[in-house]
Amino acid sequence: MSDQPVPAEAAPSRNLVQFVLRLREAGVVVFLVLLGLTFGLLNDRFLSVQNLTIVASSAAILAIAACAQGVVLITRNLDVSVGSMMGLVAYLTADWTANHPGISPAEVVAIAVVLGIGLGAINGLLVAYGKVPALIGTLGTMSLYRGLTYIYAHGQEVSSSRLPHWMLESADIRIAGCPIYVIIAIIIVMAVAWFLYAYPLGRRIYAVGSNGVAAWFFGLRAERVVMFAYVLCGFLCGIAGLLYAARVGTVNVVLASGWEMSSLAAAVIGGVSVSGGSGTVIGAALGAVVLAAIDNGLVLLRVPEFWRMFIQGAAIVAAVAVDALIAEAIRRSTAGRRR
């Protein structure tokens, strides 16, 4: 059999798609560097070690939440209950800890993680098995979880004075000068990224999001994969909620509200496609760093709050627009028939 010449017309579009797919995370890094340089030029404090540590710390928890959101997005679904899950887990765990003096750190972590998995599983059952559209289903649980927090809290907050010292001080621990939360976030994101990259179930998460019809024809059980993604998301939100509670000390009922939007923004800015199948959780975490850097830079430049919101919103819209263009290019190149 002789080699077939590649059809000439197909070549440019295919190269473009390949190029853009690879470019995405690199693009985020380049953007981050440019952003840093710009802020650095405008304000000499921005690039100080001290300030960069602040940026990293404030990005750490968001990076975990963005990673949670990213896993779900890759399956071509969405979880808008991320903030509510974090809030409910944070409140219940803090309350339990406050009422059980002498509880060990391992027990506290276990409670948060189990709660997170449970809440994620409810989302998973709704979306994967109940066939409720992801947006509607998790919009429902978003209110539900937040409502439960209010009901349980009865208008009370868990004050920092009732929490154990080790919990409150954990946020200040540094290893070789690096805040422990940053290290935890890096370890978690790398672990999830490695799992998605190197394990069969991880690859199936991408496969289901990439082409649901193909998954069905192939015989993949998409429900199980989507279920798993939501459970993983809940698990990560449990950890993020606990870390948040420990950092702020006083846990109230509105903790992490609005984080569904920030986590989504971070993931999309980091190159995770809302149309599924592409992007990485490392990208999502980098997206969280971008958001934190923008926020920090604008504060240093004394830009008023409403402008910060506006600029954050513009960044999200731009990222989604780029994502839509790329998704369209991919759809065209795999439309099946040549037209």
Add this chain to the structure above:
Amino acid sequence: MSAIESGQPIREPIMALKGIGKSFGPVKALEDVGFDVYPGCVHGLVGENGAGKSTLVKIITGLEQADEGEVILAGKSVAFRTPIEARSHGVAAVYQDPKLFPHLSVAENIAMGAYPAGWLGGLDRRRMIETARHHLARLGSDLDPRRTVAGLSVAEHQFVEIARALSADVRVLILDEPTSALTPTEAERLFAVMRALRDRGTAVIFITHRLEEIEALSDTITVLRDRRHVATLPRAEVDRAKLVQLMVGRPLETLFTRRDRPSFGAEVLRVEHLSLEGVFADVSFSVRAGEIVGMGGLVGAGRTEIAQTLFGITPPTSGDFYLKGEKVAPNSPRQMLGKGLAYLPEDRDRDGLIMPETITHNITLPILKTLSRWAVIDRAGERRVAAKASETYNVRTPSVEAIVSSLSGGNRQKVAFAKWLATEPVALILDEPTHGIDIGSKAQVHAMVSQLADRGLAVVLISSDLPELIAMSDRILVIAEGALVAEFAHDEATQEKVMLAAARQSGRRRG
């Protein structure tokens, strides 16, 4: 399995199908289909559109479960629950439009489901890429396994799918219309691969509409017709004429209401050199008032696309279109409805009707403007129109306020008719109007179409049901691969002639 002489079936069948039956609700999708498939053999599977080929493939690969009968693989009865299970037993299918994961690499697509395990239970990527390269090389392809699937050509997609089947040590490979999107050179290359696999002892089940390909490649041929098994014959015992006869030679199932003396009026619709780039080219025809012009051809030949272009859904790239002598440039359905052209889409449930709405709301949707006064809809008038239309088109329903999705297929089709005819068109395009409805309702639809033509409408009837096409049409146009290839008057058309014209292979792919 050792290599055997090509074309010499050995005794034991690798796969035997026995009395396979399948129903979807009240609709029979397959009845009592049974044949044997031998290793080292290409087994051609032919039949008209809707003969049950695809359902059979889905049952064999575990996408659907059979209600009756059994599949016997190498002497053992099997009932696969998923395609993954089927693949692990050496049974795999490659589909007409390949089903791959565009964001993943070629190697990942090939290894999906059977990843080589490495460190800590993770993927052994190096081995995965090597395996992929090896299987692609067996097919004579030097595609880079690390490449992302997005952006590959259809032929390359297909090679990846076949490589995936080979990686599972395939014993029975099913190719469902693999050549429909390939260029002739690409198809030749695929055939070479098929022959090589056969010579290595793989059983290949080959489904195609192109009879030339069946004749050139098959060792055995099975014909399905009307969801039943008709015959399984060695290649040597059949020729093209016999194949066609076996495929279409069904007993006449219904009496078609045929108009006694069609009288045609003036020309209503005229199409000149109509083209849509890459889809169909240079199509010219005309239809007079009172005339039914049938459009035959295979699924995917471009008939629906022509209809949709005339109706303004996808505007043409060149050519002219005249309605009642007036030149129109179709660019939206709304505009074409205004000019007096109506189109009943093939998939009426998806494209034609709003299922969760009432009969009334469906029928009056295209004419709401005329029913409104000061932008407020006259509800009573709406119900009157709907009730009258339901009566005219014989919709069997307790009330015009019934929800459309609760009606039977035939009644839904009548509602669809009523809906478009409420716009009082001068020309009507019907796309597979009797597809998926029962025989009784079919006859009623036929009567209705005849009546409409008698009332002076120009009718274009797209149908893959050959007896229907021939009985109903005053003239028949045959479309193949996006071109008008034949025209028959009512008296000279036979099922065989139409089938032969439709199945011709032009040797040159459109576009």
